[in-house]
Amino acid sequence: EAGVAQSPRYKIIEKRQSVAFWCNPISGHATLYWYQQILGQGPKLLIQFQNNGVVDDSQLPKDRFSAERLKGVDSTLKIQPAKLEDSAVYLCASSFMVGTEAFFGQGTRLTVV
Amino acid sequence: QKEVEQNSGPLSVPEGAIASLNCTYSDRGSQSFFWYRQYSGKSPELIMSIYSNGDKEDGRFTAQLNKASQYVSLLIRDSQPSDSATYLCAVLGGGNQFYFGTGTSLTVIP
Numbered sequence: 001e002a003g004v005a006q007s008p009r010y011k012i013i014e015k016r017q018s019v020a021f022w023c024n025p026i027s028g029h030a031t032l033y034w035y036q037q038i039l040g041q042g043p044k045l046l047i048q049f050q051n052n053g054v055v056d057d058s059q060l061p062k063d064r065f066s067a068e069r070l071k072g073v074d075s076t077l078k079i080q081p082a083k084l085e086d087s088a089v090y091l092c093a094s095s096f097m098v099g100t101e102a103f104f105g106q107g108t109r110l111t112v113v
Numbered sequence: 114q115k116e117v118e119q120n121s122g123p124l125s126v127p128e129g130a131i132a133s134l135n136c137t138y139s140d141r142g143s144q145s146f147f148w149y150r151q152y153s154g155k156s157p158e159l160i161m162s163i164y165s166n167g168d169k170e171d172g173r174f175t176a177q178l179n180k181a182s183q184y185v186s187l188l189i190r191d192s193q194p195s196d197s198a199t200y201l202c203a204v205l206g207g208g209n210q211f212y213f214g215t216g217t218s219l220t221v222i223p
Contacts, residue, residue: 033211042119042201042215043157056210091156098209099145104156 002026004105006092012111018080021108025073025094031055033102034067034077035091043091049075050098082112116140117204119214127222132189134200134217139183142207146178148187149201151216157201161187192221 005024013019025032030051035043046065048055051072060067064083069075079086089109095102116139126132134148145164149157163169163176163185175188185204189196199216206212 035213042117042213045210045212048210050209056208058210093211095211099205101147101159101162102203102211103159107156 006105016081023092029094117214122218134187136202145205147203
């Protein structure tokens with residue numbers, strides 16, 4: 001069974017530029033999560049989808065971050081414009097349904113300079 | 114903001130000892146609880162899930178849940194150097210949000 005796929009693996013951008021991350025969840029998984037993990041901290045939930053609906057986006061900085069999950073499968077997370085403090089690893093995870101085990105992709109390491 | 118708290122450590126144990134990792138959570142409506150292991154530079158990987166009060170054992174790992182005390186723990190028996198990692202507690206809150214703690218760093222000394 002294929003795992004959660006994320007791309008790109010690494011990205012370096014200048015502040016004020018825009019960037020987008022892509023995630024393809026495990027086939028059949030209805031729930032998809034985006035997390036931000038700053039070095040030395042636990043993953044912080046940015047947004048959680050159930051199929052193509054949003055369950056929670058209370059910690060998503062909506063003035064600069066956006067996310068979508070069209071057709072309830074793939075998802076993209078966008079940052080525009082990026083700030084230095086956005087430097088982090090962005091993790092995508094999926095689970096079969098809410099309440100079941102979540103599995104993570106390899107993450108995208110973003111560096112904003 | 115629902116909170117999941119862990120002692121950040123670092124926790125050091127000798128090889129062969131029992132490592133005990135603890136987690137408390139604030140949302141009384143939480144129903145599902147998970148432990149993840151994260152090696153440096155890698156993504157979190159699932160170790161165990163626990164849904165009801167009591168103990169759940171899987172090999173060298175035992176998860177313990179006490180919903181009344183809002184407390185989850187992970188015991189690692191016969192600790193090995195390969196167990197050295199950060200251990201993350203995750204909780205599914207009453208509103209179905211999936212939150213993580215800050216993690217406990219474990220070092221197993223040969």
